[in-house]
Amino acid sequence: MDDQNLDGLHLTQNLPLSQDSFRELWESVVTPSISTIPAATTENQEWRPDGQMDMLLLPYQVLSDGFDENLFELPPESEARDGVTPPASTVPVTTDYPGEYSFQLRFQKSGTAKSVTSTFSELLNKLYCQLAKTTPVEVLVSKEPPQGAVLRATAVYKKTEHVADVVRRCPHHQNEDTAEHRSHLIRVEGNQRAQYFEDLHTKRQSVTVPYERPQLGSEMTTILLSFMCNSSCMGGMNRRPILAILTLESPDGLVLGRRCFEVRVCACPGRDRKTEEENNMKTQNGTKQTKKRKSTPAPDTTSVKKSKSASSAEEEDKEVFVLHIRGRERYEMLKKIHDGLELLDKENKTGPKSKVSVKSEPPLPSSGKRLLHRGERSDSE
Numbered sequence: 001m002d003d004q005n006l007d008g009l010h011l012t013q014n015l016p017l018s019q020d021s022f023r024e025l026w027e028s029v030v031t032p033s034i035s036t037i038p039a040a041t042t043e044n045q046e047w048r049p050d051g052q053m054d055m056l057l058l059p060y061q062v063l064s065d066g067f068d069e070n071l072f073e074l075p076p077e078s079e080a081r082d083g084v085t086p087p088a089s090t091v092p093v094t095t096d097y098p099g100e101y102s103f104q105l106r107f108q109k110s111g112t113a114k115s116v117t118s119t120f121s122e123l124l125n126k127l128y129c130q131l132a133k134t135t136p137v138e139v140l141v142s143k144e145p146p147q148g149a150v151l152r153a154t155a156v157y158k159k160t161e162h163v164a165d166v167v168r169r170c171p172h173h174q175n176e177d178t179a180e181h182r183s184h185l186i187r188v189e190g191n192q193r194a195q196y197f198e199d200l201h202t203k204r205q206s207v208t209v210p211y212e213r214p215q216l217g218s219e220m221t222t223i224l225l226s227f228m229c230n231s232s233c234m235g236g237m238n239r240r241p242i243l244a245i246l247t248l249e250s251p252d253g254l255v256l257g258r259r260c261f262e263v264r265v266c267a268c269p270g271r272d273r274k275t276e277e278e279n280n281m282k283t284q285n286g287t288k289q290t291k292k293r294k295s296t297p298a299p300d301t302t303s304v305k306k307s308k309s310a311s312s313a314e315e316e317d318k319e320v321f322v323l324h325i326r327g328r329e330r331y332e333m334l335k336k337i338h339d340g341l342e343l344l345d346k347e348n349k350t351g352p353k354s355k356v357s358v359k360s361e362p363p364l365p366s367s368g369k370r371l372l373h374r375g376e377r378s379d380s381e
Contacts, residue, residue, distance in 0.1 A: 090164070090201075090202055091163055091164070092154060092156050092204070092245055093245075093258065094156065094158075094243050094245060094260045095258070095260070096258060096259055096260060097255070097257060097258040098257055099248070099255075099256050099257035099258075100256070101141040101142055101143055101145055101248065101256055101257055102140075102141060102142035102257075103139075103140075103141055103248045103256065103257025103258070103259060104139075104140040104141075104259065105137055105138065105139060105140075105246060105259045105261070106137075106138035106140065106220065107120035107127065107135075107136075107137065107138070108120075108136055108138075110270075111270065112270040112271070112273050112274040113270050114268055114270050114271060115270070116269055116270045117129065117130045117133040117134075117135075117269065118130065118133060118134075118135040118269055119269050119270055119273050120261075121273050121276070121277060123277055123280065124262070124273075124276060124277065124280060125261050125262060126261065126262040126263070126264060126273075126276070127244070127261055127262065127263045127264070128264050128266060128269030128270070128272050128273045129227055129263070129264075129265055129266075129269055130265070130266070130267065130269060131227070131228070131229065131230050131265055131267075132226055132227075132228055133226065134189050134190075134224045134225070134226055135224070135225050135226065135227075136222050136223075136224055137222065137223050137224075137225055137246070138220040138221070138222050139151065139211075139220060139221045139222070139223065139246075139248075140219060140220045140221075141248070141257070144213065145211055145248060145250070145256060146250055146251065147251075148210070148250070148251035149210075149211040149248060149249065149250055149251065149256065150208045150209065150210055150211060150248075150249050150251075151208065151209050151210075151211055151223060151246065151247070151248060151249075152206050152207070152208045152246070152247045152249055153186045153188070153206060153207050153208075153225060153244060153245070153246050154186075154204060154205070154206040154244070154245045154247075155167040155185050155186055155205075155242050155243070155244055155245075155263070156204075156242065156243050156245060157240055157241070157242055157243075158240075158241040158242060158243050158262060159240065159241065162240050166202070166203050166204055166205070167185050167204075167205070167237065167242055168183050168184075168185065168205070168236065169182070169183055169184070169185055169228055169229040169233075169236055170229055170233035170234060170235040170236030170237075171235050172233070172235070173228060173229050173233065173236070177228070180196075181196035181207075183205065184196050184205045184207060184228070185205070185227060185228055185229055185236075185237075185242075186205075186206075186207055186225060186226070186227060186228075186244065187207065187225070187226045187227075187228055188207050188209050188223060188224065188225060188226075189224040189225070189226050190224050191209050191223070191224075193209060193210055194207055194208065194209045195207070195208050195209075208249075209223060211248065225244075227263060227265045229265065230265050230266065230267075231263075231264050231265045231266060232266075237265075241262060241264070242262070242263055243260050243261065243262055243263070244260065244261055244262075244263045245258065245259075245260050246258070246259050246260075247259075
């Protein structure tokens with residue numbers, strides 16, 4: 001660039017150090033006119049500005065118009081990316097809330113056979129299922145939710161000392177899985193629109209699936225859930241009871257309904273359900289019996305002891321023993337003793353009826369002649 005073309009470009013040199021703002025410094029710079037910038041030439045052809053040249057000079061024109069105060073401000077944060085849930089509470093609510101849509105859940109009746117892969121106990125409000133086996137869950141509502149509503153499934157620990165911990169799969173089962181969401185305990189099967197989320201603040205994991213209207217002739221919608229870790233896995237649940245929270249949410253994340261139930265992932269769901277239901281019944285019956293025992297008076301111990309001793313004596317008398325005797329004489333002698341004892345027992349059982357009555361002689365008269373017995377003669381004869 002020639003020196004004569006730079007005459008219009010100069011800077012002020014009389015600025016005091018560290019006294020003026022950056023805006024004043026910017027405005028003090030004199031920008032030359034675009035017409036003074038010479039056109040670049042080549043050896044064979046002169047390069048002339050066109051539409052592309054205008055695009056190249058556009059930033060220069062913007063800067064020459066004046067100082068922009070928002071030049072160095074950061075752009076606003078973009079919206080949340082896919083796969084990130086809106087902020088959730090630290091301690092999730094585990095109470096049932098049917099809401100205006102009467103949100104309800106149903107489970108298929110499977111019984112307590114050993115061959116079942118999942119079974120639900122209405123007595124305990126608890127689901128028993130095997131590892132990675134599909135469990136159908138039926139969803140019922142009284143009226144159709146808004147367009148775009150979703151169903152969300154979240155797992156939390158039941159006890160208060162563990163509720164702050166995040167429910168995750170154990171490292172062993174995570175390493176065996178190749179899916180992107182391999183750390184999630186709850187998985188939705190048979191639906192390609194299922195999305196897996198992890199909250200940025202609480203780190204809790206959940207899975208959502210769009211709500212689908214019931215098919216023609218049905219009043220419910222069915223979703224398929226799988227639990228990908230045993231309740232006894234070390235490094236995972238580690239025998240800590242968990243709750244599954246199933247919520248109906250609007251497209252904006254507003255909860256429209258909530259249902260909670262306990263989950264046990266085990267090898268034999270039917271056996272474990274039967275055992276826990278029996279233990280629960282025994283516990284309830286045991287508390288009722290203790291209350292009754294406190295109200296009733298204590299029985300007499302002496303009468304109980306007497307009745308026990310009498311019954312034990314009768315049982316001993318009924319017992320039969322075999323005695324081996326050597327020699328005929330000794331056998332006959334012991335047999336006579338035995339027969340006598342048997343006869344004595346019979347007489348004792350019959351009582352006073354078997355006793356022989358003895359006729360008493362009539363009393364003698366106080367005076368006069370003595371009474372004569374039959375066949376007896378008097379003294380005069």
